[in-house]
Amino acid sequence: MSTTDGTAPATGAGTTAASGEAGEAGAGSGRDAIVRAARRAFTLQPYAEVTLRGIAAAAGVSPSLIVKRFGTKEALFNTVADFGAAADALFAAPLPQLGRHLVLTMVALRDRFGGDPLLRVVFSLGIEDERTLLRARFREQVTDRLARSLPGPDAALRAELIAGQLLGLGATLSLHRPDGAGAQASAEHLADLYAPGLQRLVDGA
Amino acid sequence: MSTTDGTAPATGAGTTAASGEAGEAGAGSGRDAIVRAARRAFTLQPYAEVTLRGIAAAAGVSPSLIVKRFGTKEALFNTVADFGAAADALFAAPLPQLGRHLVLTMVALRDRFGGDPLLRVVFSLGIEDERTLLRARFREQVTDRLARSLPGPDAALRAELIAGQLLGLGATLSLHRPDGAGAQASAEHLADLYAPGLQRLVDGA
Numbered sequence: 001m002s003t004t005d006g007t008a009p010a011t012g013a014g015t016t017a018a019s020g021e022a023g024e025a026g027a028g029s030g031r032d033a034i035v036r037a038a039r040r041a042f043t044l045q046p047y048a049e050v051t052l053r054g055i056a057a058a059a060g061v062s063p064s065l066i067v068k069r070f071g072t073k074e075a076l077f078n079t080v081a082d083f084g085a086a087a088d089a090l091f092a093a094p095l096p097q098l099g100r101h102l103v104l105t106m107v108a109l110r111d112r113f114g115g116d117p118l119l120r121v122v123f124s125l126g127i128e129d130e131r132t133l134l135r136a137r138f139r140e141q142v143t144d145r146l147a148r149s150l151p152g153p154d155a156a157l158r159a160e161l162i163a164g165q166l167l168g169l170g171a172t173l174s175l176h177r178p179d180g181a182g183a184q185a186s187a188e189h190l191a192d193l194y195a196p197g198l199q200r201l202v203d204g205a
Numbered sequence: 206m207s208t209t210d211g212t213a214p215a216t217g218a219g220t221t222a223a224s225g226e227a228g229e230a231g232a233g234s235g236r237d238a239i240v241r242a243a244r245r246a247f248t249l250q251p252y253a254e255v256t257l258r259g260i261a262a263a264a265g266v267s268p269s270l271i272v273k274r275f276g277t278k279e280a281l282f283n284t285v286a287d288f289g290a291a292a293d294a295l296f297a298a299p300l301p302q303l304g305r306h307l308v309l310t311m312v313a314l315r316d317r318f319g320g321d322p323l324l325r326v327v328f329s330l331g332i333e334d335e336r337t338l339l340r341a342r343f344r345e346q347v348t349d350r351l352a353r354s355l356p357g358p359d360a361a362l363r364a365e366l367i368a369g370q371l372l373g374l375g376a377t378l379s380l381h382r383p384d385g386a387g388a389q390a391s392a393e394h395l396a397d398l399y400a401p402g403l404q405r406l407v408d409g410a
Contacts, residue, residue: 064311122327122376137382143381154398157386160377161399164387167375167380171327172365175340175372179364182369186231193359194366 032113033059034066039120047077060106066151081134083141084116090166091146099199100191102162106169109185116170118142118163138163162201169194237318238264239271243285244325252282286339288346291322295371296351304404307367308396311374311391321375322346322367343368357409373401 037058041050043101052073056063070076093101111116124134124195147159169190177183242263246255257278261268275281292315296305314322329339352364374395382388389396 010244015309038258084235119327119330121380122324123330125324125328125376125379126326139385141366143385157390157394158398160381160385160387161395162376163380164377164399165370165402166373168369168371169366170369171330171372171376175343175368176365180274180344180348180365181359182365185362189362193363193406194369196405197370200401201398202273 030059030061030065031069033079034061034069034076036114039075039115041082042077042120048100050077052076056166080120081137082120083118083138087141087145090117090142091149094150094158095149095202098202099195099197102198103169103191103195104187106166107173107190110170110173116174118167119170122171150202151205154204158201158204162198165194165198165201235264235266235270236274239266239274239281240285241319243281244320247282247285247325255282257281276397282338285325286342288323288326288343292346292350295322295347296354300354300356300407303407304400304402305396306369307403308374308400309369309392310397312378312392315375321379323372324375324379327372327376355407355409359409363406363409367403369401370403370406 026052034055037055038050040058041055047146050073052063052066055076056066060120066076068081089109090102090105091098092105106117121134121138136147143156143159146162147156150158173180173182237410239260242260243255245263246260255278257268261271264271267335271281275284294305294314295310296303296312311322321385323343326339326343348361348364351367352361353365357363378385378387
């Protein structure tokens with residue numbers, strides 16, 4: 001399903017959603033293509049300016065297929081704004097191994113979905129009207145959830161800083177692609193360098 | 206000049222540039238207010254849609270003052286897109302102390318300028334037409350410069366990951382403000398937790 005070979009994944013924003021993804025979109029009956037196009041639309045445009053018609057055109061499907069699969073624009077936004085599945089994958093390791101697992105999973109998720117699973121919450125800092133909802137989701141589904149699992153002092157602060165390092169990893173891989181050192185490194189090598197700092201925050205020692 | 210008391214700084218994006226900054230703007234004869242309004246405008250809107258008139262209105266100055274001080278819209282964008290001054294401050298420490306210096310300086314710069322000095326390059330991943338220029342500047346002025354100063358193997362990769370951790374620190378402080386744990390922590394306490402991971406990447410050991 002997923003690969004961790006460290007090839008440069010594209011963020012949803014800034015790439016043409018239609019290129020080279022026909023096979024994957026076909027496999028998911030258009031669902032992946034719709035989600036990708038929706039993420040891109042909600043990232044690049046204010047909420048009020050996003051239309052199902054525009055998302056459908058970008059995804060290469062009919063507007064009625066989006067309605068059938070996701071319902072309203074608000075429902076689609078709620079799907080796109082959800083960090084729960086990414087958090088499930090990222091946090092699925094015992095605490096003593098979590099640092100390395102976070103790096104490997106982040107790279108695998110970026111490869112698998114052709115974009116970063118968390119980074120859109122940072123883009124949202126630049127878009128006034130989506131800011132509050134996306135931020136609240138992120139805090140609830142990522143930071144607060146992680147904080148509850150961390151033992152020791154400063155759990156809330158450490159969770160925020162771990163979230164920061166995850167966002168920073170995605171940001172730097174996206175910013176330096178396609179020819180940056182991170183884009184060319186294997187996931188294992190990235191973990192060798194990046195996981196110890198994460199693990200230290202997990203351990204709180 | 207600057208404080209490191211860790212009070213929650215606002216990002217340029219997402220705050221009303223005119224509020225509570227009259228004193229600072231006055232002290233800089235409007236320059237700071239113009240730069241802040243310009244950063245916000247170039248973050249929130251595609252380049253083609255940004256106008257000096259709009260920036261002037263947001264900064265509370267006349268369009269002619271912007272022309273007088275910065276010249277054209279392109280010249281203003283080039284000023285706003287510059288990461289050189291931030292890099293000068295961030296990298297002004299011997300390598301053995303650089304990790305802690307990076308955290309303290311990041312917090313100080315965010316306080317001093319009412320926004321994050323680097324994070325707009327991440328916002329730019331969501332804005333198609335500014336992407337290339339801002340990213341190129343960031344790589345040249347931050348990542349490549351840092352890589353040249355790092356001894357040992359994987360200098361380019363370690364520089365990318367250090368840049369990622371810096372971007373992630375700013376991102377998480379902005380995302381969890383105003384009531385997050387990071388917003389309430391002192392800069393020294395943030396450095397206690399966050400600097401070791403950075404220092405490990407600096408040392409390459």
